[in-house]
Amino acid sequence: MMGARTPMQMARLLRRDGYGALSRRALQTAAVPTARAPDFAFAFDIDGVLLRSSDPLPRAHETLSYLQSQRIPFILLTNGGGKHESERVADLSSKLNVPIDTSMLVQSHTPFADMEDLKNQNVMVVGGKEDDCRAVAEAYGFKTVVTPGDILVAYPEIWPFSQQLLPYYKTFTRPLPAPIDPTSPLTSLRIDAVFVYNDPRDWGLDAQIIKDVLLSDRGILGTRSLKNGNTELANRGYQQDGQPTLYFSNPDLLWAAKYHLPRLGQGGFREALEGIWSAITGGEAYGVKLQKVIMGKPHQPTYEFAERRLILHRQFLLDRHDSSLGHLKRVYMVGDNPASDIAGGNNYKSQYGTDWSSILVQTGVYMKGTKPSPQPRKIVGDVWDAVAWAIAQEQWTS
Incomplete structure (x- = not known):
């Protein structure tokens, strides 16, 4: 039986085999056969x-x-x-x-790759650098992926406080798959699911667009559900009119970055959005909660x-x-x-x-x-x- 390799010997072997995807050969040659699994x-x-x-x-x-x-x-x-x-x-x-x-x-966001029922729908992906998360979603098999930046570039008036960022957004955004036209709901842009893939960079824009979608009629941007605020319905009618499910991939309020103190993470954005939602709907004082699915540890x-x-x-x-x-x-x-x-x-x-x-x-x-x-x-x-x-x-x- 081969003797156990030291960490230094292992390092030399691993350098020789390269650092890409794990290969069966690297495992078989580098590992020590043991009687016990x-x-x-x-x-x-x-x-x-x-x-x-x-x-x-x-x-x-x-x-x-x-x-x-x-x-x-x-x-x-x-x-x-x-x-x-x-x-x-x-x-x-x-x-x-x-x-x-x-x-x-x-x-x-790895578990999102298994959501086959949404891959032919219009989904909105939020967060991450530029449109990297759109690329991830498309690699998972999602066919039509929209970002808040796409919406801002097409309709700058939707969030006037990011106008100075338009030149930046224009370097990576895409045309929308449909216009935002509340006078023609059948042809207007409809969002079927909202995914927060990574920490949002432009919290104001992202919160505004998510709010608009969750208050809409069936996820159709530019519309407003008539059920919102209806005291006879569950959750006072909010998110009871075919609006898309909101998915958060990560609940972490804090994370360890280079700075010596913890930094706000995606959980910080979620807390901010929940505060906005509470202020608009009356929140738990009126029995209203932001309905969402939270993934991650x-x-x-x-x-x-x-x-x-x-x-x-x-x-x-x-x-x-x-x-x-x-x-x-x-x-x-x-x-x-x-x-x-x-x-x-x-x-x-x-x-x-x-x-x-x-x-x-x-x-x-x-x-x-x-x-x-x-x-x-x-x-x-x-x-x-x-x-x-x-x-x-x-x-x-x-």
């Missing part, structure tokens, strides 16, 4: 765990290299996004100096999607064990944000009976010395310490 795996957050903004954190490379040398499965489970998975893994592979495959990455649907992805990756990685592979008993969720990573790991109920164990690192949102809420099973310094602790718990030997 690992019945545990890892799910790593990215920002604040492996990277700080775009810079690799110390020991992130060594950690992932070690896991790959041992054929211990892991996926990257992030509330980030804004790029297609193939682009993101190429970037991560280069920065972390470790080969990563798209099958190992779940971004906040810590929500159950995202963890269900991630667990299925991890199980498939484990089967591919350990296929030499065939029927003796056995059940995946435990997943260690390693993150820096108690409100998303730790809450999700603690609360997730696996349909496969897998135990999810949360580990909090001190390299991101969590401030050392404070009491996290909720409490993780373990607090450690960094991602290397997290894996070392988990390995000890599993009594894994190289």
Whole structure:
């Protein structure tokens, strides 16, 4: 049997094989054959765990290299996004100096790729740099994708406070698939779903357009539903007239960027939009709530999607064990944000009976010395310490 390779030997081998999509040859030649198939795996957050903004954190490379040398499965489970998975893994592979495959990455908007029933409809995608998120949605198979910038360029009067940004928007926006003409609802632009794919850049414009869509008649821009404010209807008639579903991909209020203090994320935009909605409709004082679907950590649907992805990756990685592979008993969720990573790991109920164990690192949102809420099973310094602790718990030997 081959001896276990050191992290340095692994790094040389991985450099030789390149840092693009994970190849079967790289796995078979780099990994150490072991008699025991690992019945545990890892799910790593990215920002604040492996990277700080775009810079690799110390020991992130060594950690992932070690896991790959041992054929211990892991996926990257992030509330980030804004790029297609193939682009993101190429970037991560280069920065972390470790080969990563798209099958190992779940971004906040990755589950949107499974929404087949909406792919032939008109959808509006919000957030991200320029129209990168439109490109992601189209790569997922959505045929007609509109952005708030498209609407602003076609009808500048719709939001007068972004006029100075029109030259910028004109560099990447597209003509609308239909005009906004409330006098002709059958031919006017109708939005069938609204997706917030990534952190919005132009909060005012995005909030205005989303509000218009949610107050419209059946998602037809430029119209106003006659049911709004009807006290005899559920939710006082708001969002009760065929308006599109509003999807948020990421609930994070804060995230760890290069600045030394946490920055507002997509969750901050959602809170602002909910405040606007409450002011317009009367809010909870009148029994009105903004109806929406929130994906991402810590929500159950995202963890269900991630667990299925991890199980498939484990089967591919350990296929030499065939029927003796056995059940995946435990997943260690390693993150820096108690409100998303730790809450999700603690609360997730696996349909496969897998135990999810949360580990909090001190390299991101969590401030050392404070009491996290909720409490993780373990607090450690960094991602290397997290894996070392988990390995000890599993009594894994190289």
